[in-house]
Amino acid sequence: MTKLSSAIPLLPLLLLSPNNGHSGSKSAVLANGFTSTPLQSLSRPSSSSLSFHKQQQRHAFLPRGGSQDSSSLSSSTSVDIDIGPSLEVITQDNWDLISDRGKAALSRLILYDLSSGHHGQKHVYGDWPEAGVEDAEKRVLAEQIADLDGSYPGGLPAYLSKAKDLLQESADGTNPFAEFEASVPEGESLSYEDPHANDAPEGGNTGMTFSQAEQAGLEGIGNTVFVLVAGGLGERLGYSGIKLSLETNLCTNKSYLEVYAKYIQAMQRMAHLKTGEDRIRIPLVIMTSDDTDPLTRRLLEDNDNFGFDEGQVVIVKQDKVAALSNGNAGLSMKSKWVVETKPHGHGDVHHLLYREGLVDKWYTEGRKHVIFLQDTNALVINSVLPTLGVSIEKGFHMNSICIPRLAGEAAGAIARLEHKTDPEKSLVINVEYNQLDPLLSSQGDRKGDVPDPSTGYSPYPGNANNIVIEMGAYAKTLNGEDRGVVIEFVNPKYKDDTRTEFKKPTRLECMMQDIPKLFQKEMGSEANIGFTMFDRWFTFSPAKNSLDAGVEDVEKGGKAPGTMSSAESDKYVQNQRKLKFAGVDVHVTEEDDLVPIAGIPVTPGPRIILCPGFAITQQEVMQKIEGGKITKRSSLVLEGEDLKVKNLDLDGALVIRTGHDCDVTVDGLVVRNKGYEAEEISEGADLPEEVAIRGYTMSKHEVMEIIINEPGKYHIGADGEVKREE
Secondary structure (H helix, E strand, C coil), X not given: CCCHHHHHHHHHHHHCEECCCCCCXXXXXXXXXXXXXXXXXXXXXXXXXXXHHHHHHHHHHCCCCCCCCCCCCCECCCCCCCHHHHCCCCCHHHHCCCCHHHHHHHHHHHHHHHXXXXXXXXXXXXXXXXXXXXXXXXXXXXXXHHHHHHHCCCHHHHHHHHHHHHXXXXXXXXXXXXXXXXXXXXXXXXXXXXXXXXXXXXXXXXXXXXXXXXXXXXXXXXXXEEEEXXXXXXXXXXXXXXXXXXXXXXXXXXXXXXXXXXHHHXXXXXXXXXXXXXXXXXXXXXXXXXXCHHHHHHHHHHCHHHHCCCCCEEEEECCCEECEEECCCCECEEECCEECEECCCXXXXXXXXXXXXXXXXXXXXXXXXXXXXXXXXXXXXXXXXXXXXXXHHHCCCEEEEEECCCCCCXXXXXXXXXXXXXXXXXXXXXXCHHHHHHHHHCCCCCCCCCCCCCCCCCCCCEEEEEEEEEXXXXXXXXXXXXXXXXXXXXXXXXXXCCCCEEEEEECCECCHXXXXXXXXXXXXXXXXXXXXXXXXXXXXXXCCCCHHHHHHHHXXXXXXCCCHHHHHHHHHHHHHHHHHHCCCEECCCCHHHCEEECCEEECCCCEEEECXXXXXXXXXXXXXXXXXXXXXXXXXXXXXXXXXXXXXXXXXXXXXXXXXXXXXXXXXXXXXCCEEEEEECCCCCCCCHHHHCCCEEEEEEECEEEEECCCEEEEECCCCCEEEEC
């Protein structure tokens, strides 16, 4: 066994020797592609060699995003050196209790900690009781350290070193935008209702109308992939299950996952019609977490994959990261033998797609774009086709779906950041609202985040956090130095102004929308990043807040409570507008028309659902709907790819569903019945979570329901009788 005195000078060398596949038989893989050479086989380094290795140490951990050689991401299964006993921090008897992978990960942690000079992790591996006491717990801790080490590019030392650096920057109040000036980036503004919204040639606009952009998107939709970021539970909504299982509305009771699935399948069908190629399949990848993975798989299994073919849906699971207890990035312990962990953020999705080899596979298959969606904003799916069309027309490598943003609103904004001295460092990226105002206050007229007098909105578009990325640029970027690990940040909550102690443990976090930093790094000024902006009513109404939080927001004057009930209401309003635009006599709910139910303002009706199996484009709605009138108290559900509705006279509830190869024309149908009614839940009612979080139920008193599944041509007249035409 090597003595401690000869080991300490070699810590930088042992810790940071990259494994490039050429290590000799006397070297041991510690974890994640790094090797150590047994201490007894090494001579004491000269001052020049030690200096070299110290230089390596300085650069191996600080670049955020795993700049080390991380070609091997699995923990070691063999260790040739007893680091714990050698350095007299863990006894040999205790060391012998743990697995080889546990020894490898602990070796890396110990060596990193001692080389850092702070010994900030000694509470993890020091002061273990003698063998025979809590042995099972020691093994559990070692395995958890190995899991944390193996799941992070560069290993746990890379994570802790990045965290320490970022925590120091946070404590110092470092301004990340000190070298930049903000300007409004290049992008398009499309309006469903105004064909002239994008006419202005400012900023190089294409002049495309909404419908033109949508049709351009249809040309390319068959060569896309969808990625759904769904790593969180519905706790903020007051729901303990996965958000994807929640019902988007109470007229159809379809979950978020089913709605997304049916939209993708409808787009797939449109691609078939455009190309004549029936074999087109649009893959869906769902990113889950430890919390959501089993429930997501069960939801898919229980619903026969919602109509997707076998293998068309792929699940990738993100790992949690270690929580940090102090400014030295000390690991936070849930107990003596368990490290506290926290979610890392949806930015993990890029590295996961790289790690699983999916992006290279898609690029080889000739797929052109990846479309990223969040889990509980059902409106945004309407924006996919026109956004894709803009991406194709303008050659955007990344295109963010945006909405008009109120100045000062607590929402991120898309901005172009011009570097003051190096144009190659300029980029277009999301800037969080709490960073935007200080940035704008330091430049130009120094007024900060203020509205444009001509529009009343901020000139910087609000980020809806759904993006379209071009596959070639994406593959190039993910295969770069950082392997898709986006730049991370810390957001510690300090106890006081000394900024040394935390109110609660923090961790490194990352966001999906920060991928432009990697585009800029790999592509420089060639990276073409922009945005496409839509009206809020058309694309943005996420369900993210509990009923109580929503009511509190409304009482403070808020207009977007973000509850399940407001999201459902906004879906009905969106479809009111679509039918109004198509020429139907239907009342469109305005702000003054909203009625409070359980404290949340919602539409009184009509409640309209145009299923993706009925129409996903403006052109389809215009072709399939002709005339008619719908009263405010009515409810309407339409589903069927070859369904056409003319001169409908609806006062009540009507549901029409038709199957494949069912050509159905409804002409002059008159419906009079009691319909549906939203009923507020009484205080103290014992109801399931998924019902209670809305604040109301839907009483379906009476409905005319027409279901046709047998292929053929049909006609339905005023009396509702279904007649098959020969």
